[in-house]
Amino acid sequence: MKEIKKILVTGSVGQIGSELTIALREKYGAENVIATGRKTKPSKELEESGPFHFIDVTSIESVEEIVKQYNIDTVFHMAAILSAVGEGNPQLCWNVNMNGTINILELGLKYDMARLVIPSSIAVWGKGVPLDNTPQETVLKPSTMYGVTKVAGEILCDYYVQRFGLDIRGLRYPGIISSETLPGGGTTDYAVAIYYEAVEKKHYTCFVREDTVLPMMYMPDCIKATLDLAEADFDKLVHHSDFNIAAMSFDVKELADSIKKHIPDFSVEYAPDHRQAIADSWPNSIDDACARQEWGWKPAWDLEAMTEDMLEKLEARNNEGRLYR
Numbered sequence: 001m002k003e004i005k006k007i008l009v010t011g012s013v014g015q016i017g018s019e020l021t022i023a024l025r026e027k028y029g030a031e032n033v034i035a036t037g038r039k040t041k042p043s044k045e046l047e048e049s050g051p052f053h054f055i056d057v058t059s060i061e062s063v064e065e066i067v068k069q070y071n072i073d074t075v076f077h078m079a080a081i082l083s084a085v086g087e088g089n090p091q092l093c094w095n096v097n098m099n100g101t102i103n104i105l106e107l108g109l110k111y112d113m114a115r116l117v118i119p120s121s122i123a124v125w126g127k128g129v130p131l132d133n134t135p136q137e138t139v140l141k142p143s144t145m146y147g148v149t150k151v152a153g154e155i156l157c158d159y160y161v162q163r164f165g166l167d168i169r170g171l172r173y174p175g176i177i178s179s180e181t182l183p184g185g186g187t188t189d190y191a192v193a194i195y196y197e198a199v200e201k202k203h204y205t206c207f208v209r210e211d212t213v214l215p216m217m218y219m220p221d222c223i224k225a226t227l228d229l230a231e232a233d234f235d236k237l238v239h240h241s242d243f244n245i246a247a248m249s250f251d252v253k254e255l256a257d258s259i260k261k262h263i264p265d266f267s268v269e270y271a272p273d274h275r276q277a278i279a280d281s282w283p284n285s286i287d288d289a290c291a292r293q294e295w296g297w298k299p300a301w302d303l304e305a306m307t308e309d310m311l312e313k314l315e316a317r318n319n320e321g322r323l324y325r
């Protein structure tokens with residue numbers, strides 16, 4: 001197994017990418033982690049903590065330029081169009097997610113890279129899947145273009161592992177909740193927005209029903225899972241690009257109740273929209289036994305601890321008049 005030395009992060013301005021880049025810089029050295037984005041301006045922290053470039057993952061030349069310039073040996077490929085935005089523009093979703101992924105795989109081969117980390121999502125599931133404790137191996141019939149690209153991406157990555165011996169790892173992220181960068185255009189975004197609006201307005205209008213249950217994870221666990229999988233012993237991995245991982249599952253009422261313990265006059269109303277059908281097609285909870293066995297995955301955060309931490313961070317920012325930065 002080769003050592004991780006020079007890292008490229010695509011999608012570094014996104015919800016996960018922004019915090020992952022900072023964590024990678026702390027672990028591997030700031031100058032060794034090259035952050036990239038398509039057009040959104042990076043935060044001051046991201047820009048000032050190490051190299052940042054604008055690239056377009058759908059153009060292999062644009063990515064290759066950075067790979068050559070920095071002698072990149074590892075890619076964390078976080079750039080993707082998420083489920084809700086993808087339904088508004090399925091062709092764009094296919095183009096960014098599929099061509100972006102195959103470009104990274106081809107560059108991984110061409111430059112004999114040490115590691116590619118290419119995430120997947122709960123969106124791989126859909127019709128016919130057991131919704132409770134969804135097993136690692138089960139039917140993959142997504143209802144969104146985002147899900148289609150994630151299923152195809154997993155299979156494509158595993159093909160590059162088997163056919164070319166490339167070292168590729170990926171996990172199926174549940175909804176990720178975080179306080180630093182807002183998610184962009186996913187179905188699970190309500191679980192982040194509810195905290196911001198609880199702090200700002202003490203009221204939230206939710207775009208899925210009160211009884212909607214989805215698997216979720218707090219950002220510190222998401223970062224830990226990503227870093228741990230990246231450093232796991234390749235020889236011990238049976239799976240590669242499609243690990244189930246789980247942390248917590250709750251419905252919106254339970255989420256709202258956890259916030260009400262801190263903000264008693266917080267209220268929620270429900271106005272389900274087109275995202276309800278997407279949420280209903282995804283599991284309630286996930287069986288992550290393979291991740292636990294193969295690379296020691298274990299979550300640390302539950303709903304109550306996450307709510308306390310989220311509200312503390314957002315309230316501190318709100319008091320300084322920069323809730324949304």
Ligand code: SER
Pocket residue numbers: 082083084120121122123146173174175176185186187188189
């Ligand atoms: N958070 C993503 C979405 O809602 C799921 O991976 O699209």
